[in-house]
Amino acid sequence: MSTYHPLTIEEAISLARGIPGHFPADAALACEEIGDGNLNLVFHITDQNGGKSLIIKQALPYAKVVGESWPLSLDRARIEREALQLQYRLCPGLAPEVYAYDDRLAITVMEDLSDHTIMRKGLIDGVAYPLFAEHIGEFLARTLFFTSDLAMNPQEKKEQVKKFINPDLCKITEDLIFEDPYKPSANNNYPEYLEDEARSLREDAALHLEVALLREAFLTRAEALLHGDLHTGSIFATPESTKVIDPEFAYYGPMGFDVGAVIANLLLNYASRPGWTKDPAARRETEQRLLSMVSEIWQEFETRFRKLWDEEAKDPMAGSPGYQDVYVAKVLRDTAGFAGCKMIRRIVGLSHVADIDAIEDERLREEAQRKALAIGKHLVKHHRTVTNGEDILRLVKQAAQPFEGAVR
Amino acid sequence: MSTYHPLTIEEAISLARGIPGHFPADAALACEEIGDGNLNLVFHITDQNGGKSLIIKQALPYAKVVGESWPLSLDRARIEREALQLQYRLCPGLAPEVYAYDDRLAITVMEDLSDHTIMRKGLIDGVAYPLFAEHIGEFLARTLFFTSDLAMNPQEKKEQVKKFINPDLCKITEDLIFEDPYKPSANNNYPEYLEDEARSLREDAALHLEVALLREAFLTRAEALLHGDLHTGSIFATPESTKVIDPEFAYYGPMGFDVGAVIANLLLNYASRPGWTKDPAARRETEQRLLSMVSEIWQEFETRFRKLWDEEAKDPMAGSPGYQDVYVAKVLRDTAGFAGCKMIRRIVGLSHVADIDAIEDERLREEAQRKALAIGKHLVKHHRTVTNGEDILRLVKQAAQPFEGAVR
Incomplete structure (x- = not known):
């Protein structure tokens, strides 16, 4: 062999x-x-x-x-x-x-994790994961902090960067997330009724600027070793346990890319709820739970990341007053932007998510698709204005607002 | 052998x-x-x-x-x-x-370039280099643009990043430029009469924040293959010809680091002029020529970089309206900040420049040292506010102003 x-x-x-x-x-x-x-x-x-x-x-x-x-x-x-x-x-x-x-x-x-369920499936089925925000906040804070120049000797970090140069898998991300949805491409994949949305993605100059800046960050900013593909299909979960798998897209990139991936996939599930939960009160409860999770994930990440910085930083300039705040604010802006990009590509790009595509009712499916696109675009376009965790929720709610009447 | x-x-x-x-x-x-x-x-x-x-x-x-x-x-x-x-x-x-x-x-x-002179020596001797701004603007624009994701296939660029991972030489930069001047360090090297300046560098929290951000950019942003040590001792010149040598510090980093290095070394020479040119009118003329060169270098770089972008970009998002402006503005901010860092370290850090250290008159030497530090600190502290090439000159003139009376 x-x-x-x-x-x-x-x-x-x-x-x-x-x-x-x-x-x-x-x-x-x-x-x-x-x-x-x-x-x-x-x-x-x-x-x-x-x-x-x-x-x-x-x-x-x-x-x-x-x-x-x-x-x-x-x-x-x-x-x-x-x-x-x-x-x-x-x-x-x-x-x-x-x-x-x-x-x-x-x-x-x-290790076999088959006593866990792929989290995407659990979320579609309406399972609550009360410990998930804490677990993933811990995973994100520790993996991103300890692989960065904040915690590593910069010379050893450079050897890690070299070891995790990952051109083939990065190309998939670069093409499918940061390029194809914004131009005519054989890789794109969407139903004919979304042609108006697809056209608007191709023609929206303000959106293209923000995507170009996020793409540049993905291409150039070797901040930390990313998982690189941290969607809810790369997470095994039970209500008590969380296991992150499949880091084959791992490479050194901007921290917000991983945080944004998690948030994007919760928001895709959020946009899909009318297709899965018929009872309005139950639907609203699930939606509210998902929005709270988004907010908590950022909080758990930020709290732990700042604590690690205060207690474990090796960077000789880490104690410079204000540096931590500026750094965290950058990760937050990137998180919002990358989350938006990841939502958009899952609707019009090559690879979709079952949360939305498996909705049987075509009208509800289309509604979910348009809502996900509205949230994604709004996050991308405004990502540079985000200054605290609650701004992400505010942007999501603004974009989702016009869809509230539709499903009542 | x-x-x-x-x-x-x-x-x-x-x-x-x-x-x-x-x-x-x-x-x-x-x-x-x-x-x-x-x-x-x-x-x-x-x-x-x-x-x-x-x-x-x-x-x-x-x-x-x-x-x-x-x-x-x-x-x-x-x-x-x-x-x-x-x-x-x-x-x-x-x-x-x-x-x-x-x-x-x-x-x-x-190739032997001994028909050229090391530019630092020429500048100390008051030689004019009327074509230098154009030459170095060309060098910077072409080497930075063509090695970046703007012009390269991103997968080939990643292999280049790997090839130019350069931990040992980067450590010299990281220690000597971004760390030692801001703390007590055996590597620092300054006369006793500058202890007040050295203390202020160690205690200035606002300065430390900006240095921390510039250091982070140096550590993480793989934008283009840099020369990495582009001071006037790495340039052979005649009034008609410019040859850049000694790129052993080459690595993938932020473009502004190279542009800033050139500008810093012209400004160090500018700060040294009272020590070299006794005649006030001749001195003022040389100083004016050096300031104009700083301004022209940025202009020549920017003009050529934008032209290359318009004509040769391969980046699929390069045409996004506004992207080029945002990108160039980032390089300019970095240029101002890195220029400032490089001026500061040449006064209090391990390795100095002859422009200043070789001034015989101690009073004039001290004046030049304090002036270089004032300009360096002002550029670092305000680098994030710079929005066009003339802002750099404005900051230089503001910082140099208090020294005008002293030498008359």
Whole structure:
């Protein structure tokens, strides 16, 4: 198995059996390939005799979503594995443990989290996650702070930047988030009834300026090691537990990109609620809960990030009066802007979210799409004016306001 | 000669003789080591029979300026050589040609520019460089634009970022420019009579905030391949010609760092004029010429940078209305701030400039030091308010004003 090839089920089982100290010698191992099939194979291996299990994730040398024509470096498996190990070290309860890896085969053997649910599914089903804001605030604050020049020796940080240069996966983000939605592109994907929205995205000069600035930040600002794809499909959750997975897009970028990704996906679910919760009072309650989560996520992140700064900063200028405030304000502006970009691309771009696309009623689906676009555009256009966490909610409510009557 | 060792004069001659097609077979080669001795050996090799010559530059594995205790990676010779080749390709008339190199020996064989004078020396002697603003504006605009995401494929740019990760040399900048002058440090170096200024640099909270923000920009913003040390000692000049040398500090950073370096060094010379030009009218004329150069350098850079953007940008969002203006304004703010930082460190930090330190009259030297510090601090403190090229001159004149009476 020394040269790269996609593993068979049998090979995956044999490999799992070889992980030292995991399965007993008489384990009856079963294996199912459970990948969603975009970029990787995911083998779920369980011992039919007992409770133990594990996951083997293997990178494929292409993106299946657009056929084999979009080649992807297998080095991303090494990047993902190193990011996972770093995230687990910084936040042991919030990321899966890596048991083993083989970079030639582009595989990582890791903790099985199948007692958790993909958070996107839970959110669609209306599940409440009362601890999520705290957990993800902790994950964001610790992973972003401790990988930045604020907490690292700048020379070691530069070696980390080098190690996480990730051109192939960054290209996906650059194209799908910061370029395609704003021009005619074969990658775009939206129903004909949204042509007016798509046209307005292509023609809105004020929007293009803000997108250009956010794209530039993504391309140039090596602030911290990002997860890089922190949507609710990259999070396993229960009401008590949160586990962040799949950091194959990891690279050094602007902190607000990760915070914005989480917020965008809660707001996409917020925009989708009329399609899922028929009872008006129940719907409003769920919507309110989602908006509160957005607000709390920022608060939990900011509080923890500032505490880490006060207690653990190594940056010799970190104590300069006002520096922390200016820094946090920048992360907040970026958060608002990137959240907006991520909402927009999920409606008109290549890759959508089930929260909205799986709404059966076409009228409610269209309503959700337009509402998500309105919020996304409003966040992008005004991101540079945001000065505190509540400004994000204010912008969301302003953009959502015209849709309130529609669903009553 | 396959393992690294500092070359002897004889080895340098033998190596020069082997450069294909440079010297005739009967050349009578003479060699002199002419390095200023900080970080490198520089061999000047001439044919006593004819006009041909060349330079062999070899990196030393330590910084001599602080003894052998500051080790430096020899990989910086590769970084410098690759930066030189790139600069020569982008600006053939404005950088030396590389004839050959050997990365194991950390040597670069290049064009001899000894018909030029180190610009710092020329400026001290009062030489006018009427074409300098145009030349350096061209160099800055082309090297910064063409190595940025504005003109490059972002994936290729990321590989360039990786290639030019330069921790050792960046550490020198980070320590000497952005840290030591603002705290008690054994690296600082100033006469006792400047203790009041040094104390004020250590205690000025408003200044520390701006320095912290500029340091953060230096640490995180991979905008373009910088020269990284673009002072007037890294420029060979005649009134007709400009050649930029010594890019061993090259790395991906904020564009304004290079533009600011040039401007800082003209302003250091400006602050030194009363120490060099006794005649008041002649002094004022030289000062005026230097201020005009500062203004012209920004104008020449901006004009050319905008023209390149209009004509050669590959960035799909480059045409977004207003993006170019916001981008140029950011480079200008950074330019002002970095220029200020570089002036301050040359007065109280480890490494000084002859423009000021070589002034014989102690009173005039002190006056020049205080004036340079006043200008530097004013530029740093107000850099975020700068909105057009003339704002830099306005800030310089405001800070220099109290010194006008003193020298009359």
